[in-house]
Amino acid sequence: MVLHTVSAGPGLADCLALAAPDDALLLLGDGVYSAMSGSDTAAALEASGLPLYALGQDVLAAGVSAYLLASVTVVDFDAFVALTEAFSRQLNWP
Amino acid sequence: MSRSTLLVFRHSPYGSSLARAGLDLALAAGAFEQPVSVLFTGAGVLQLLQEQDTGSLGDRNYGKNLSSLPLYGLESLYVDEVALSRHGLSKTALPDAYSPVDLQFMQHLLATHDHLVGF
Numbered sequence: 001m002v003l004h005t006v007s008a009g010p011g012l013a014d015c016l017a018l019a020a021p022d023d024a025l026l027l028l029g030d031g032v033y034s035a036m037s038g039s040d041t042a043a044a045l046e047a048s049g050l051p052l053y054a055l056g057q058d059v060l061a062a063g064v065s066a067y068l069l070a071s072v073t074v075v076d077f078d079a080f081v082a083l084t085e086a087f088s089r090q091l092n093w094p
Numbered sequence: 095m096s097r098s099t100l101l102v103f104r105h106s107p108y109g110s111s112l113a114r115a116g117l118d119l120a121l122a123a124g125a126f127e128q129p130v131s132v133l134f135t136g137a138g139v140l141q142l143l144q145e146q147d148t149g150s151l152g153d154r155n156y157g158k159n160l161s162s163l164p165l166y167g168l169e170s171l172y173v174d175e176v177a178l179s180r181h182g183l184s185k186t187a188l189p190d191a192y193s194p195v196d197l198q199f200m201q202h203l204l205a206t207h208d209h210l211v212g213f
Contacts, residue, residue: 011212014104017136018135089208092212
């Protein structure tokens with residue numbers, strides 16, 4: 001069980017290629033843009049079937065709240081920490 | 095007991111400082127005899143091109159540095175075979191110590207190392 005954190009756009013494809021079904025994905029920084037509904041990257045996120053999370057402060061900063069996929073759970077830092085505790089491993093994709 | 099670490103390299107060698115940081119960590123871990131494996135995926139496979147010539151760039155040569163990782167005690171060196179072919183490369187382009195691996199093996203690497211560090 002790996003919590004993948006994607007903090008830049010280009011990391012997403014590499015991450016999705018390796019992620020296993022019991023992993024989850026948390027979008028940070030510029031990574032939040034990849035969950036904008038209707039985009040190619042959003043389609044890839046949905047197709048992955050992975051639980052999807054995005055860090056709230058980065059979503060707000062980017063101004064993409066209204067555009068996010070409905071399947072994305074927006075989390076605060078406390079929930080981010082809880083996720084890192086729930087998964088045995090974490091891998092950042094810079 | 096030492097905990098195992100997997101380094102995941104997925105950026106080209108000279109476009110950012112990530113390849114340098116990853117190589118530094120790999121060499122440091124080797125020097126301290128820590129159990130470290132390295133996986134190259136995505137554009138990271140481009141770090142392994144043997145024809146790199148950084149003479150005019152003034153940077154260090156990743157192709158040469160990476161070929162010598164076994165000398166530093168790093169022997170678990172893996173390359174995403176799909177990323178290789180996506181970049182028009184075959185396993186004959188790889189230095190001797192590097193093994194091409196498939197998706198199942200890569201997921202096994204992610205699931206069995208204690209620490210995962212992406213570069």
